[in-house]
Amino acid sequence: NAGVTQTPKFRVLKTGQSMTLLCAQDMNHEYMYWYRQDPGMGLRLIHYSVGEGTTAKGEVPDGYNVSRLKKQNFLLGLESAAPSQTSVYFCASRDMYREPYEQYFGPGTRLTVT
């Protein structure tokens, strides 16, 4: 039971390049989330999904796209990377009904855009 895994762990991009971050969970959770965390700051929600085939915007969605084609995977895409997207990206998942409503976080992806 690996929990929530994220691929890759580190990545350096040049401005204008694109990439996809992969999040996978093996807990059969319905809800999945993508956050970004800038240095010394809290987490800000980018996009989230309440089930396979559904996605929705969070607090800071601009410049990102997401897809949830399979229940266990949640992909975060950057179409044209910008230096402002340099951050640590965390994925999380949560069971729909079980209390407490606990989010399980992945280890993060550290992205640098030059």
Place this chain on the structure above:
Amino acid sequence: LAKTTQPISMDSYEGQEVNITCSHNNIATNDYITWYQQFPSQGPRFIIQGYKTKVTNEVASLFIPADRKSSTLSLPRVSLSDTAVYYCLVGDGTGTASKLTFGTGTRLQVTL
């Protein structure tokens, strides 16, 4: 949107009880209050969750007054390994995540 406010940092000695307060004046009726712990270079980890009154588990207690406009995380007898950033999260349980708001976090430093 329930905005949360926490102290930026706190210091404590090992063995003391630490109380961290989070203010959430605009909390909605369906909102829960959840606290997470984060170590450097790791994802946040769940500590405790509550709706009202007091909740206790094996690592912490959560106190929520009747008006629910604030909450206090209590860590009994902290150790050096409790040095971390603690986040307060307010949101409902429906999964409508656009309503989820993480606080800015409180950096707790525990020393001998």
